[in-house]
Amino acid sequence: MPETPELIAETIVQEFSEFGDDWTLKYEFLMEQAIHLEPFPDTYRLDAFLIPGCQSQVWLAVERTENRYHFFADSDALITKGMIALLLRVVQDQTAAAISATSFDYITKIGFHNQLSPTRANGLRSMIQRIKQTVV
């Protein structure tokens, strides 16, 4: 059983705080998150699993075991892939209730609030929306 989303988010904030204001380190760390993302199953690489409204392509698929949700995701852009990896870390294998209640404020705390902008370039908002929708 994973830690609660709150605890994981706190850990993430902790990890990023070590880089202070150095955005290059933050970006490098973000891209490493992407590298460590579980491989995306080829069976899900279909248009139906694409998230609309991102400049890069983002796939998101989910599998349910008992009352927990396991996500797979991928993107052709590294930064985007890193972002979605950060999102998945907190919701991975959680219950519907926990996922619905998850706050993504930590994105702002770690200094990526720009990525939450309503521009359709990055689509972080759409990703969060899709994650929440898949469990209702």
Add this chain to the structure above:
Amino acid sequence: MPETPELIAETIVQEFSEFGDDWTLKYEFLMEQAIHLEPFPDTYRLDAFLIPGCQSQVWLAVERTENRYHFFADSDALITKGMIALLLRVVQDQTAAAISATSFDYITKIGFHNQLSPTRANGLRSMIQRIKQTVV
């Protein structure tokens, strides 16, 4: 035979200069011009003789005798009627050549340049245009 348009225009400028900056006197004088306008023949009170683009209705008709043009005009607004009376004074019974060459700069000189604005409210521009068109 009337005086040349230039001379008449000069007279008009002269007349208005007596009022100095007193716009109330100018407006009163303008409206008197309207009163002295030759009656508009009922036979011309037709849509075909209406000038488009004025907030008030303006009729303009012309009769040609030999090589001179005689204008009739009317309006339901006094100020407009005064303005067109001022226009007709200079072109009345002139030749086509004289009318075509007429400058209406005196309107500016007597302080009514506002009336020359491209707003469609007063249509002074349209009147001048129509006068010039009727003789070509």
Add this chain to the structure above:
Amino acid sequence: MASINDIRAAFPYFSQGPGATGYVYLDNAATTQKPFAVLEAMNQFYIHSCANIHRGVHRLSQSASIAFEDARGTTAQYFGVNNPQQIIFTSGATESINLLAQGLAKSHLKPGDSIMLSVLEHHANFLPWQEWAHAHQGTLKTLPLTSDFEIHWPELESHFKSGIALLSITAVSNTLGIRLPLEQIINMAKRYGVPVCIDAAQLAAHQYMNLDTLQPDFLVCSAHKLYGPTGTGILYLAPSWLNSLPISKTGGGAISKVSWEKTEYVDGALRYEAGTPNIAGVLGFAAALKKLQQWDLATCEKHEQQCLNYLEQQLIQIPEIIVYAQGKPKIGSLSFNVKGHHAFDVGSFLDRYQIAVRTGHHCTQPLMTHLNVSGTIRVSVGIYTSQDDINAFINALKKTLVHLLKYHA
């Protein structure tokens, strides 16, 4: 709550513009003056985050996009709309109605259908429907009004029964200032499944509206009549029309996928906002709406009402004056004429006496025909109009009459 003086202090018109020399602006139904805050919002955008929106990865584009979507939120909130996506930014009320008419023409309206309008409509809410009717053998029906501009309810109901494809009406007449009973009209229309479009170009500047409560199908207005910039307006869509109204303007930004053969459009407001919007205009509009909320439009409304009542009281004491819709409650505007004299003459003299009013048909020629006049003189107030302004107007009018009454028309 703010005093008239506080409000006037917020408008450069009174300190730096024509108002500084005593020129009185009573043409607010045509367009309003703009507060400093609106000019600042636009200048700030142009100086600090001038960028195109919604497609840029760089910070200027991102902050402009955030500001733009915040402005959508502000606008939605101002109009009592919970979902900002229902607010579509356009270039003005006229474009809003044209987009709507063209969208409805593609699916909802069928050849031969009837559209109902009132005799009060501004040409903006008349010509697009007339165009449609001409092209599709449609019929324009008239909202049944008594000679006193009250709704004839049984007649309206029988029209609804016999089938109306759309009712599109102004909330307030821009010429007479009278308000239609939208709430009751919409209620009855809903019972018969008739969609209703409200032209709020005038009302929105004078009265708070709550669209989630009022529940029209469509609503339009222009920012420039609401203390905002020119070139900006909104088209409000009820939830049931959002994403289902056919698109009538296409271009960049509204799409999710384009190929030579086929295009897919996005959902939400962006679907209808093809092309670069008037970004600065939208930000200026939101700044205006915030100001109106800060000053509390409901308080301003009462004050405007007093000005208009006082004006009407003064006018009816002058025997040569005909006030239209006399005695009826008015919002924003009042129209009158001087017996036997042309509105243009009256307006020209008033301008010389330092008063701006509008004269003419006010883009409501069907109403002029109905009233059997060629035009009127319209006085229209704004949130900064003072009783002194009305007194100045009445004085100027009296002086004007001295000139004009020497002449019979």
Add this chain to the structure above:
Amino acid sequence: MASINDIRAAFPYFSQGPGATGYVYLDNAATTQKPFAVLEAMNQFYIHSCANIHRGVHRLSQSASIAFEDARGTTAQYFGVNNPQQIIFTSGATESINLLAQGLAKSHLKPGDSIMLSVLEHHANFLPWQEWAHAHQGTLKTLPLTSDFEIHWPELESHFKSGIALLSITAVSNTLGIRLPLEQIINMAKRYGVPVCIDAAQLAAHQYMNLDTLQPDFLVCSAHKLYGPTGTGILYLAPSWLNSLPISKTGGGAISKVSWEKTEYVDGALRYEAGTPNIAGVLGFAAALKKLQQWDLATCEKHEQQCLNYLEQQLIQIPEIIVYAQGKPKIGSLSFNVKGHHAFDVGSFLDRYQIAVRTGHHCTQPLMTHLNVSGTIRVSVGIYTSQDDINAFINALKKTLVHLLKYHA
């Protein structure tokens, strides 16, 4: 003639905006920064003669109307058009094309007709025609271009012979920066009586155009890409179309007479400008055009060219870079990619390194399909772009590559 420093001094971007802290704006094809003169023209209007135009008898309306028509004159002159009535003000290039497409759909275009576009088109000059084609069984043909983006003249001629109802093409690709040979295309089109619409949204900001000489049938552009305000654009009509293009937007101001049954429209530009136009926007646009003339756009063009050439020279020395349309002359924009990396990643890093570029499909998805890429990184210059800006960009790009090349995509 003005130096780059003179020009930069005229833009608040460099003294008060992001440029003051060294942020380099290379997204000019999306929108340009605005000179002080543009903001001043708008503020002056709002403060000193804020009024609606063309229908008012009072002095504010008159001076606003004069200013508006003067702006039409300035714009006409800028585009080498003798008759200002041929310039119709719209809310932007997108609205211009939509108005045109809807107008042509009413009379000129017949079901089954063919419209020819290039593969370079921005969605704004693609979707309105695609919409029309879908609704009217029309065909979209492709301007025949070689793999090197040169016109295949014999093929074009045979298309013209077989009947094309309209050719609508961009003057300059907003993605690749390459320019189509408009003069020769229009000449050939005229021989076969094919009307031509030019999308000058990009070209107009970089090169003087003389439309009385070029003689397209239609031309569109947006003010905001020409150092002017958002929410403003033009639709140019050739003399033969003025008054004969059917009206596709109706409302106040465009009419001469309205009755419940029938409406007559005025002649000239106002015919197509229903509703309150973006008055401040138009005045700001004219201020921008005056500045461009003062600085002499022809001189600026040469300078921009040098910047772009220098940029391309630098880029092709970096092995991981693919420059599109490499070696071809470019106007305003250049697109590239980093092999194996997503444009979004490159753009995100560049932004962190203080450089604004655009990444993505640039609203040219058909071209992306043609190039077989999902997007590009586009660098686009303006009259204030300096060689230092290009150097800063190249430095930032090199640093970006250090990050990215650690990872294979």
